[in-house]
Amino acid sequence: MEQSGTSSLLQGAVQDLASGVVSALRSGDHTRAAAPERTHPEAEDLALAAVRVLGADALLPSTLLHTPPLPDELAVFRKAVEAYPPGADAAPTVRWSHWAMRNALRRLDPDHADAPHQEPDAAWLESATWQLLTHQLAVLAALAVPGEDCTVTRAARQRPVDVARGFVRAVRRRDWRQAAGAGRWLTLLEGVPQTLGLDNGLDFVELMGGQDPLVALHVSAARLTRTGAFV
Structure with missing residues (x-):
């Protein structure tokens, strides 16, 4: 029951984040895709998980509209990349999603970019x-x-x-x-x-x-x- 509730909360967080991205894309205002609010550790963990599920699209307004991401938004995105690396048995799509997030960081935050990572198979x-x-x-x-x-x-x-x-x-x-x-x-x-x-x-x-x-x-x-x- 607890697992089902957590899954439901995550789905809701992903949809909320996606809605913010859509609003930003439609309005051209990247500030409307700001990082989710994080009022306590559980909420922060949920926010990070939602960003990881949405992947590089969490920063899509900055990518398509050529607007610099907000510092808080970028910090949450980077933390999600670091918190959820693909496991040894991860599916190819999971590996590629993670690669895409790192690639987005290199593109949007070159001053703090990691070295390029080899493409997954x-x-x-x-x-x-x-x-x-x-x-x-x-x-x-x-x-x-x-x-x-x-x-x-x-x-x-x-x-x-x-x-x-x-x-x-x-x-x-x-x-x-x-x-x-x-x-x-x-x-x-x-x-x-x-x-x-x-x-x-x-x-x-x-x-x-x-x-x-x-x-x-x-x-x-x-x-x-x-x-x-x-x-």
Whole structure:
């Protein structure tokens, strides 16, 4: 029962944090994505865990809008990176998520950046079916930002049609989070079929799943990337 309650609290904290990121992306005001309040140790632990779950997207407004993160926001983000390193048996997506967070720190706080970390293995993407590829890319949607160049982004660039197929499949299955994550990737890829109608597709995903802050986050990021508003 206690574990279930903790899980529920964490889900709520992640959604609150994602909502703050969405507000910042839509308004262009990075201060609205400030770090969660930490009034006692338990709340601080929950805040750190929420940042780790959201990953590099916790700093997405600074990444896309080119605004420096607030000192408190950056401090919480760095502490989350240090507090939750991937374990020896961590899944590849967990390792890549952690790598993306460290990469965000190097990009946004170069004066206190760690040395570059070696990319995790991404060999599993090379032989992935289009269904699995889309699922994994949606999980790693925080890597779908302009200018990012790593093994995962290169794998996505090589298979735009497969990602488009995955986007359509996710919409048909009403998996709005996966659809939003795949749509976010598609805004960065060349060779996406024009017949996909990505703009209308993103509108539909937002309409159907936009009450979920994580869906809204990916759709907002996709739109900023699509319009070039981050430049």
